[in-house]
Amino acid sequence: MLRIFSVAYWAFIGVSCVVFFAGAVLVWLVTLPFDRRRVVLHLYSSAWASFYVYVNPLWRLRVTGRDRAPRHGAAVLVANHASLIDILVLFALFRPFKWVSKQEIFQVPLIGWNMRLNDYVPLVRGSADSVRRMMDHCDRLLAAGSPVMIFPEGRRTSDGELLPFKDGAFELAVRHQVPVVPIAVHGTRRALPRHGLVLRDHVDVHVEVLPPIDPGDDTQALRESARTSIASALTRP
Template sequence: MLGVLLVTAPFDRGRYTVGYLFRQVARVTVTLNPLWRFRTGGQMPPDPRRPYVVVSNHESFVDILLISHLPWEMKWLSKAELFRVPVLGWLMHLAGDIPVKRGFGASAAEAMARGREVLARRVSVMIFPEGTRSTAAELLPFKDGAFRLAIDAGVPMLPIAVHGTATALRKHDWRVSRSKAAVRVLQPVETAGLSAADIPALKAQVRRMILAARDELAVELG
C-alpha cells in the first residue's frame, strides 16, 4: 500500500485509490471465513466520486468489514484508539481515515474539518451517528456531527442499513460466530438549502429510513 500511495499521491490527493485497496483486505477476510455469509444490496451511487456523508446503524465491529464490500471508497471517521492498533492503525493512516478522540471537543472539530477537506476532494465520508455499537434492538440516539458536516459541506446524506453482524462478533467478545448479514444502500437525502436549524428534522428522517431498512433486512435474513 505504501508503494501505491507513493505512486498515486501526486494526482490522487484524496487517497481514493490507496483507500479502496485497503478495503479489499476486508473482503478477503470475509471470504476466508466460512462462518460468515455477507451480501450487499440497494441502489449504488452511479458516480463513485460524487461525495456523500454516509451514515449507518452500528451493530458490531464487523460492520466495517461488511460495509467495505460496497463498490466505492469512503474515509471512515473512527475512534482514535483504532489508529494505535499495530498494522490496522498504520493502514488506516495510509488510507486517509479520520481519527477522533471521544469527549474532546477540539478533536471533534479537527475531525469535522478533515471531513470537509475529504469531501472537497470528491471522496465520501463514513460515520456511525450512534457513536458506538448498540447492543439493543433499538437504535441509539443519533449525534449531530454527520448531519452538520453534510449541511456545512453542501453534500447529500447517504443512509445505509446493516443487519446480522451483531452475531458475527459480539461487543466485548472476540469469539467469531456464525452469521448471515447484509448491508443495504438507501436513497440519498439532499441537504441543499438546509441550515443548522434543520438538523433535528434531518436526523429524524434518516433515522427512520435506516430503522425501516434494518427491520426489513432482519425479516429477509430470518
C-alpha cells in the first residue's frame, strides 16, 4: 500500500506543480517592481512547499523556536540534512531566507525554474569555481539583508549520523558579522530515506530552531559551536 500511495503522492506533486508555478510567475511579475529581495515570492514558495507536507497523512510536522529565525535582517541559517524532505519542512519556517542548493535541483522543470525566480544560490559540489560563485552570491544577498540557508554537511547523511561541517557558511557569518542560527531537523530520514522515494509509515517531524550564535571572529570555533548545538538537539527525543 505504501508503494501505491507513494506513486500517487509524487504524481500529485508533479501535476500540482504546474499550477503552483503559474502562480509563482504571477507573484514574481506583480512584485518585481517593489520587492527586490523577492520576499513575497519566497513566502509564496514556502506555502507551496508546506502544502505538500500538511496534505500528506503520513507526516506530522511540528516547528518550535520559529521566533529565533529572523524576519528581518541578514543571518546564516544552518541545518542538518538527512532527507529530501528537509527542504519541504524547512520552508515551513516561513522566513525570508535564500537557499543554497546543488545545481541539479535548479535543472528540475518548474521547481528549479521557481528557484531561479527566487534568486536562490546554485552550487556544483566539488567545483572550486562554483564554490567561489556561491560565496560571491551569498555575499551579495547578505549585504542586501537577506538570510541564507545552508546545509553545512554538504550532502545528506547516509546513516543518520551528523557529518562534519564545512567552513563556507561560517566564513560568511564571520565576514558579514551576522548571527548563525542552528536548526535541528528531527525525523525526516525515517519519513523518506536517502535512497528511494517510497514513503515510510506515520512519522513525526520536528523542526527545532536553536538559539542564535554570535559570529565572533573565529570561523572554526563558530563551526564547531553550531555543530555541537545541532548534535546535542538531535540526541533529545
